[in-house]
Amino acid sequence: MSDRVTVSVIKADVGSVAGHTCPHPNMMRACYEVLKNGVADGTINDFYVTRVGDDINLFMIHERGENNSGVHGLAWDAFMDATKLAKKMKLYAAGQDILTDAFSGNIKGAGPGTAEMEFVERGAEPLLFFMADKTEPSAYSLPLTRIFMDPFTTTGLVIDPRAHEGYIFEIHDVVNSKKVIMASPEEGYDILSLLGDTTRYAIKRVMSKNEKLGVGAVVSTDKLNLTAGKYVGKDDPVMIVRAQSGFPAVGEVLQPFMFPMLVPGWMRGSHYGALYPCSVADSDPSYFDGPPRMVSLGMQVSNGKFQGLEDPDSPPGEHRPIDYFAGSVWNNVRQKAVEMSIYMRGHGPFMPAILAPEEMEYTTRPAVLEKLTKRFEDIE
Numbered sequence: 345m346s347d348r349v350t351v352s353v354i355k356a357d358v359g360s361v362a363g364h365t366c367p368h369p370n371m372m373r374a375c376y377e378v379l380k381n382g383v384a385d386g387t388i389n390d391f392y393v394t395r396v397g398d399d400i401n402l403f404m405i406h407e408r409g410e411n412n413s414g415v416h417g418l419a420w421d422a423f424m425d426a427t428k429l430a431k432k433m434k435l436y437a438a439g440q441d442i443l444t445d446a447f448s449g450n451i452k453g454a455g456p457g458t459a460e461m462e463f464v465e466r467g468a469e470p471l472l473f474f475m476a477d478k479t480e481p482s483a484y485s486l487p488l489t490r491i492f493m494d495p496f497t498t499t500g501l502v503i504d505p506r507a508h509e510g511y512i513f514e515i516h517d518v519v520n521s522k523k524v525i526m527a528s529p530e531e532g533y534d535i536l537s538l539l540g541d542t543t544r545y546a547i548k549r550v551m552s553k554n555e556k557l558g559v560g561a562v563v564s565t566d567k568l569n570l571t572a573g574k575y576v577g578k579d580d581p582v583m584i585v586r587a588q589s590g591f592p593a594v595g596e597v598l599q600p601f602m603f604p605m606l607v608p609g610w611m612r613g614s615h616y617g618a619l620y621p622c623s624v625a626d627s628d629p630s631y632f633d634g635p636p637r638m639v640s641l642g643m644q645v646s647n648g649k650f651q652g653l654e655d656p657d658s659p660p661g662e663h664r665p666i667d668y669f670a671g672s673v674w675n676n677v678r679q680k681a682v683e684m685s686i687y688m689r690g691h692g693p694f695m696p697a698i699l700a701p702e703e704m705e706y707t708t709r710p711a712v713l714e715k716l717t718k719r720f721e722d723i724e
């Protein structure tokens with residue numbers, strides 16, 4: 345076995361029960377069967393199928409590197425089977441994120457979101473998976489800058505010699521499809537100057553300055569709404585983070601989510617709502633199609649496979665990750681997120697409850713302006 349492994353998270357919303365809420369368990373089982381066959385035929389080593397709100401998330405581990413057509417094809421087949429079931433059951437928005445009829449070797453641009461990282465497995469390799477529903481990739485910018493740049497969040501930046509070196513950021517301009525590589529702490533203020541504009545910039549990747557350690561975090565930044573040429577849904581992004589031993593500790597990675605920050609998305613992808621950290625089971629949107637949910641799951645990477653809380657000899661796919669936000673310590677944040685979301689709703693269809701015009705997933709503005717063209721007069 346090669347000591348380089350690739351973790352791929354590929355996600356899609358291909359239909360759900362009673363609104364944009366929760367995929368049917370049969371859809372999840374269909375994905376499970378496809379990925380199980382992928383282990384049997386040697387495409388992947390191991391996998392886990394889960395969801396956040398209406399999005400199915402496929403966690404896969406293999407030795408084929410990023411953008412591998414076999415691995416992407418497997419995810420495509422899983423989503424196609426789930427879509428067939430969703431259509432048969434007449435579920436809501438069946439096949440929503442499937443934007444092409446035929447798979448052409450890479451799932452990027454075809455609708456589903458991807459986050460992939462290749463690295464050399466360390467002696468012990470703790471991995472955190474983040475899955476968000478009803479928001480977009482920039483939702484990870486504030487937490488990632490706190491985790492990898494802020495010594496008041498990550499004490500490791502001050503007292504762990506490897507973390508003390510700082511980190512490299514790959515920042516994407518998601519509107520123009522451009523990227524820039526920047527270093528922290530040297531360029532910390534410049535990095536924040538870009539990322540503060542959440543309508544345009546998002547972090548794609550964070551790397552250790554220590555080449556042996558390699559990649560530390562990766563986010564799915566596929567701008568689904570732009571890919572489709574029209575808004576078809578916020579991206580509901582995923583993130584993978586490696587923790588400990590030169591990277592921020594698990595607790596340092598989770599800490600920023602104690603702040604229920606306002607993120608774009610929520611109802612009709614057109615509002616600001618407070619980020620609600622929760623378990624998979626609590627991830628069904630329940631208030632104004634939200635509030636935007638964030639789930640965090642933890643597993644080890646062990647000899648090219650996933651290791652959770654299950655028996656180490658259990659079959660591939662049957663994992664039980666740590667569900668970090670399930671615990672009562674997060675109750676207070678959830679409560680605050682609901683209070684803040686109610687406060688934002690108090691503004692109804694006025695800013696800052698709604699997004700800037702170019703960010704709205706739904707709008708009637710052009711049609712209204714068109715209708716009024718002749719009635720607009722100069723002000724004396």
Ligand code: F6R
Nearest residue numbers: 364478577578610611612613633
């Ligand atoms: C947000 C989301 C939902 C829908 C809303 C309207 O990302 O998925 O808030 O936008 O439920 O959905 P449609 O237009 O399908 O009636």
Ligand code: MG
Nearest residue numbers: 357364398437
């Ligand atoms: Mg949806």
Ligand code: MG
Nearest residue numbers: 398399477580
């Ligand atoms: Mg969703």
